[in-house]
Amino acid sequence: MSSLPPLDLIESADPLATPRRVALVRPDRRPAVRTTDEKYVMTFPNLIVREVILFQLVVVGLALAAIAFDAPLEGIANPLETPNPAKAPWYFLGLQELLHYFPPVVAGVLMPTLVIVALVVIPYARINQTAGPLWAGAGPRRALALAAATGAVVALFGVFQCWPIAVPTAGIALAMFAARRGEQGGAFRRLLAKVTLPEWIMIWFAVVATILTVIGTFFRGPGWSFVWPWSHPLAF
Amino acid sequence: MPDPPEVSLDEKDPVLRDRRDFLTRIGLGACTAAAVGSGLVTLDFLEPKVLFEPPTSFRAGSPSDYPDGTVRFNKEEKAYVIGCPGGVYALSAVCTHLGCITRFLSDQNVIACPCHGSRFDLEGSVVEGPAPRPLPWLEVGIDPSGLLVVDTAITVAHGKVFKA
C-alpha cells in the first residue's frame, strides 16, 4: 500500500448517539475506504472464471489419476497379525522414521509439538519482519556464530546417529556459507545471497521433512530395515 | 436521569463499584461456570463407561504344564506364559514401543518385535532396539478348579512369580 494519510477517528462512548456521518464517499470513488494505487478489475468475470477453470483442472487431473491408479485395499483388519512393516500414512512416515532414532516421547510428541509451536510463532517473531539477507552487513562474528550453531545441530543429531537430519544440516550450512560472497557469482549464487535467516531455517525444515518422508516411504522395509525402493511394493 | 457521579476505584470496594458492575460480574461468572460445566459434562459423556471388549483374563492350563523353561505363546490374548524354577509367570506380548505383537524365537531364546527390531529377554527386559520399557509382567492366579488364570489387564511387579 502506498502511504496514505492516517485516519482521524472521533470515538464516542455514548451507545445511544446517532452518528452524523460515518464516511463520505465521493461519487467517482470506490466504497472501500483504504485503497491502493494498483489497477483493479471486476471480480466477475476475471477472478470467477479463473477459479472455475482451476477447479475443472483439478477435477480432470484427479479423475485421470483415479482412473490410472487404484487406492490400496489390503486384507481385512486383523488385530492379531501385525504386518511387517506396519507403516503410517505417507505424511506421518517422516515422523515414523524419526521414531527409529529417538524415543516415542521425543519423536512422537515433543518434536511435532515444537514444530507446531514454531510455526504458530512465526508471524509474531520480530526477526521475521526485520530480517535482511543473511550476510548483509555481517562481520566475521556472524560467520563464527553460524558455524557454531550449525555445528552444534549436526553434532546433536550425529550423537543420536540420526543421519537423515545431520547430513542435510551440514549441506545447508555449506549452502549458507556459499552464499556469503554471493554478489560475485552466477544468478543462483546471487539468489542464495538474498535468503534471510528465517528463510534458511524454513528451507532446512522443508528439506529435512522431505528427506525423512522419502526415506520412510521408499527405503524402509520389514523390521524398519533399510531396503532399496525397487525391492518392495509401495502402499499409500 | 443524570449519571451517578464518577467515584474513583481507590475509594470504593471494587466489587461493588456500582450495581450494574456487580450484576455484570455475576452474569459473566454464571456464563463461564455454565460453559465450563457443559464442557466437563460433554467430556464425561464421551468417555465410555462400559466396554464391549473381549475379557482380558484367560485360563492357561494347569501349573504342571509349565516345567522350567516352557514358553507358551497365546496369540489371541497376546501373552507369553513361562515356567521357571520358582513357578509360573506371564509377560505381555505387546511390544512397548508402538504396540506391535512380538514373537518368541526359541533358537535364540529371545522375544523379538518385527516392527522396529526391539528384542527382549525372557524376563521382559529390553536387550536391543527402540523399546522404551521392559515387557510388563501380568497377573497370574489360580481358579477354584486348580487351573492357572492370567489377566492381561493387570500388571504386577517385575519378577513376581506365581508359585504353583
Add this chain to the structure above:
Amino acid sequence: MPALDTAFRRLRESDVYRSIVRHGAASTNRNRSLLVFENLFLHVHPVKVREKTLRFTHTYWLGGIALACALILTATGVLLMFYYHPSVPQAYRDMKELEFVVDNGLFLRNMHRWAAHLMVFATFLHMMRVFFHRAYRPPRQFNWVIGVVLLIVTLLLSYTGYLLPWDQLAFWGVSVGTNMAKEAPLVGEKSRFLLLGGNIVSENALLRFYVLHCVVLPVALLLMLSVHIGRFHKDGGVQGPPEEPPQREEVR
C-alpha cells in the same frame, strides 16, 4: 441462432426469472458488481480485485487447489457414505462392494483418496509459498495461525479417514499413531482412551473416527476456512511477492 437468442432473451426478461436473478446480463460493470455482491456464495469476494493477484505466479493458486480438493472430497465423500456402514466387519465388506459391485464405486473411492493426498500436499506447499512471500506480516499475522490450524485439521481429516476402510493398512497405521499419542505426558493415556472409545482399536474407534471424519472435522474445516478467506479479503486480497516493505496502518 436468432430463434434461440430470442428465446433466451424472453426467458431473461420474464417475471419468474427476474424474481430469481436480480441483476441483468453481466455485460455492464454494474451488473457484474451486482452478480458478485448480491449472491450469497459469491459475495465472499470483493466486487473488484487487484489485477496483480490474478497472475499464476502471484500465489501459484495453491490455496485454490487445496480448496478445490476440499470440495471434491466433500462431494465424493458424501457419495461414498451412501454405501458405507461404520461397523466391524461390515466396513471392509462395503469397501469390497464399492470396488467391485457399485457402478463407479472404484472411481469415486480413488478420487477421494488421491484428492486427500493432493490436499495435504497442496496445503504444505501453500504454507511454504505464504512463508517465502512473507504474506504473514501485519495485519495478516493471525491468519497465518488460522492457516496452521487448518493444516492440523487437514492432517486429522486424512488420519481419521485412513481408518475407515478397516483393512490391515488402516488398522495398524492407526494403531501405531494412537500408541504414539499415548506417550504424551499427563494427557496421553486419557486422550487415547477418549479417541478410541476404549483400550483397543475396535468398533468404538471406527465409529468415533467416522463421526470425526464426516461431521466434526469437516464442520471445523468449513468454519476455519471461512474465517481464513474472510480475513485475507478484508486485508486487501491475496498477497503475493512483497514489493515494498510493510507499513502499519496508522489510526490516531
